[in-house]
Amino acid sequence: MRIVVCVKFVPDIQSDRQLGPDGRVVRDGGDGTLNELDENAVEAALVLAEEHDGEVVVLTVGPDDAVDAVRKGLQMGADEAVHVLDDAVAGSDAIGTATVLAAAVRRIGAEAPVDLVVTGMAGLDGLTSLLPTALAEQLDLPALPLASALTVDADARTVTVSRRLDHATETLTADIPALVSVTDGINEPRYPNFKGIMAARKKPVTTLSLAELGVDPATVGAAGARTRVLEAAPRPPREDRVLLTDTGDAGTRLAAWLVERKLV
Amino acid sequence: MTATPVLVLLDHAPDGTLRPPVRELLTLARTLAGDAGVHGVWAGSEDPAAALDVLAAQGVSTVHRLVTDADLHLSAVLADGLETVAAATGAELLLLVSSFENKEAAARLAVRTGAGVVTDADGLAVEDGRVIAHKTVLAGTWTTRCKVVAPRAVVTVKANSVVAEDAPAGASPQVVDLPVEVRATSTRVRLVERTELAASGRPDLGSAHVVVVGGRGTEGDFSAVEELADVLGGAVGATRVATDEGWIGHDAQIGQTGVTIAPRLYVGAGVSGAVHHRGGMQASGTIVAVNADPDAPIFEIADFGIVGDLFTVLPQASAELRRLQG
Numbered sequence: 001m002r003i004v005v006c007v008k009f010v011p012d013i014q015s016d017r018q019l020g021p022d023g024r025v026v027r028d029g030g031d032g033t034l035n036e037l038d039e040n041a042v043e044a045a046l047v048l049a050e051e052h053d054g055e056v057v058v059l060t061v062g063p064d065d066a067v068d069a070v071r072k073g074l075q076m077g078a079d080e081a082v083h084v085l086d087d088a089v090a091g092s093d094a095i096g097t098a099t100v101l102a103a104a105v106r107r108i109g110a111e112a113p114v115d116l117v118v119t120g121m122a123g124l125d126g127l128t129s130l131l132p133t134a135l136a137e138q139l140d141l142p143a144l145p146l147a148s149a150l151t152v153d154a155d156a157r158t159v160t161v162s163r164r165l166d167h168a169t170e171t172l173t174a175d176i177p178a179l180v181s182v183t184d185g186i187n188e189p190r191y192p193n194f195k196g197i198m199a200a201r202k203k204p205v206t207t208l209s210l211a212e213l214g215v216d217p218a219t220v221g222a223a224g225a226r227t228r229v230l231e232a233a234p235r236p237p238r239e240d241r242v243l244l245t246d247t248g249d250a251g252t253r254l255a256a257w258l259v260e261r262k263l264v
Numbered sequence: 265m266t267a268t269p270v271l272v273l274l275d276h277a278p279d280g281t282l283r284p285p286v287r288e289l290l291t292l293a294r295t296l297a298g299d300a301g302v303h304g305v306w307a308g309s310e311d312p313a314a315a316l317d318v319l320a321a322q323g324v325s326t327v328h329r330l331v332t333d334a335d336l337h338l339s340a341v342l343a344d345g346l347e348t349v350a351a352a353t354g355a356e357l358l359l360l361v362s363s364f365e366n367k368e369a370a371a372r373l374a375v376r377t378g379a380g381v382v383t384d385a386d387g388l389a390v391e392d393g394r395v396i397a398h399k400t401v402l403a404g405t406w407t408t409r410c411k412v413v414a415p416r417a418v419v420t421v422k423a424n425s426v427v428a429e430d431a432p433a434g435a436s437p438q439v440v441d442l443p444v445e446v447r448a449t450s451t452r453v454r455l456v457e458r459t460e461l462a463a464s465g466r467p468d469l470g471s472a473h474v475v476v477v478g479g480r481g482t483e484g485d486f487s488a489v490e491e492l493a494d495v496l497g498g499a500v501g502a503t504r505v506a507t508d509e510g511w512i513g514h515d516a517q518i519g520q521t522g523v524t525i526a527p528r529l530y531v532g533a534g535v536s537g538a539v540h541h542r543g544g545m546q547a548s549g550t551i552v553a554v555n556a557d558p559d560a561p562i563f564e565i566a567d568f569g570i571v572g573d574l575f576t577v578l579p580q581a582s583a584e585l586r587r588l589q590g
């Protein structure tokens with residue numbers, strides 16, 4: 001079983017994240033990291049590979065530093081890595097990123113067939129959750145998003161997931177090849193150990209350009225983006241804030257404040 | 265103003281009543297639609313009869329009922345349906361309630377039709393024929409204005425972004441059946457099982473105007489949280505710690521990997537305000553926090569913060585509110 005995991009390099013959410021004048025997330029400053037939610041995707045793929053004697057390829061699209069994201073995947077135990085690096089990718093929206101990832105997955109699949117594409121449920125920078133389904137649509141694969149549980153039947157060549165939505169729970173199944181996105185509730189990602197970190201140094205990272213993928217630069221990046229941020233500003237601080245320590249009447253004061261503010 | 269009708273997907277409960285945010289989206293759609301008006305899209309086998317009064321009051325002229333044997337809960341099938349309505353009406357703007365399911369269909373539609381997608385918008389305008397969306401990003405710390413450059417736009421709108429109001433003049437919505445041509449590939453995913461979550465008797469978490477949230481500080485005793493929620497007519501939410509501990513269902517989890525909320529009033533009790541949690545609630549109108557630890561990060565974003573024990577503060581607030589309300 002061959003699994004491709006798509007991972008993203010994002011600003012650490014514990015850091016002071018900013019938008020630049022171009023409305024894009026500021027990605028320098030050394031606070032970048034593997035998107036936390038993608039660790040669950042790597043973990044899910046590694047578990048499946050262990051169960052079904054498979055191999056895991058981690059794939060990312062992003063600037064130079066983004067190689068750190070796939071390196072982390074290799075340290076966790078993935079077998080190889082692909083980094084799509086091209087200035088023309090900058091400014092892509094979710095659909096543009098999906099276009100590039102789709103081309104890269106096809107390329108990886110040309111070497112040996114890909115059975116499963118796994119992604120995290122969302123990138124913690126944009127949080128749109130659009131990418132997994134957009135990628136499946138572009139690859140013409142069945143999509144099983146938001147898996148909180150995931151099983152593969154290697155003989156029947158099917159994948160089954162459970163997922164929770166706002167008003168319902170669902171079980172979905174499809175033949176593989178297919179695409180699955182996973183939630184942070186599906187597993188507990190492993191920490192890379194010393195052996196994994198050492199082994200990762202010897203694992204191959206292939207760098208690919210848009211030209212090598214046969215992607216027209218005009219269709220992706222800022223040039224191909226269908227949405228553009230016009231303005232971005234830090235949210236103004238909240239005003240008239242009240243902070244008090246309870247000395248016996250804080251509940252009563254809260255009630256009065258809510259009434260006064262017409263919040264009840 | 266748009267020259268073609270603005271489409272709104274009519275999310276509804278199994279009994280055929282509209283989900284509350286749909287009224288907000290219809291109100292918003294009216295401000296954008298020109299004479300072409302607002303059309304609804306009904307996806308599902310439920311009878312739209314129970315929704316017609318609201319749609320009439322909202323001035324909706326036409327409801328397109330998607331007709332297919334395939335399951336419209338599958339995002340690819342829903343996308344087939346939405347594509348069919350867009351083609352039939354020439355509509356260039358589709359609004360959906362922000363939910364994971366709707367975002368899945370939105371992503372597919374964007375890939376298929378070249379539309380630009382904006383998710384979690386909290387305001388919309390049309391300028392020079394292009395959609396401009398407002399949205400809050402980076403865990404509620406930044407606001408942005410975003411233009412859809414493409415001629416077609418698919419926008420998911422957060423609940424509580426707009427105050428729902430009836431149209432100045434009502435309408436008598438016409439329900440039109442629209443057969444959907446389902447692509448062969450759209451039914452490759454099979455829906456083995458779907459279980460609707462039981463209604464709690466409280467307002468829906470995702471769209472409630474008031475949400476009272478309990479965290480680890482409740483130590484599993486949600487009674488004070490529930491009592492305050494009921495006095496305020498609000499929903500009950502939780503942090504991931506509380507859901508992981510099994511104190512309350514996972515569907516109550518608020519945060520970046522749970523439900524995203526932006527109620528008028530958020531009350532967090534025994535909630536530290538971790539960044540993962542803030543990502544799902546920081547856009548709330550007013551934030552109240554009750555926490556025993558004066559250094560809890562939630563106080564940085566609270567409009568009204570009380571350093572105290574939730575087990576004394578909450579019941580006292582509930583009792584006082586009941587007294588004030590008579």
Ligand SMILES: Cc1cc2nc3c(=O)[nH]c(=O)nc-3n(C[C@H](O)[C@H](O)[C@H](O)COP(=O)(O)OP(=O)(O)OC[C@H]3O[C@@H](n4cnc5c(N)ncnc54)[C@H](O)[C@@H]3O)c2cc1C
Nearest residue numbers: 479480481503504519520521534535536540541556557574
């Ligand atoms: C990838 C990832 C995704 C995550 N997604 C989410 C998410 O979507 N939503 C989410 O909520 N979390 C999420 N988390 C978890 C998050 O990081 C925090 O661990 C969590 O939000 C903390 O929950 P809490 O505030 O209930 O608990 P704690 O952080 O333990 O805080 C409990 C607070 O209660 C106070 N307290 C204790 N007793 C009392 C009392 N009697 N009265 C008043 N106050 C009291 C304490 O002072 C403390 O501040 C995620 C984590 C990861 C790694």
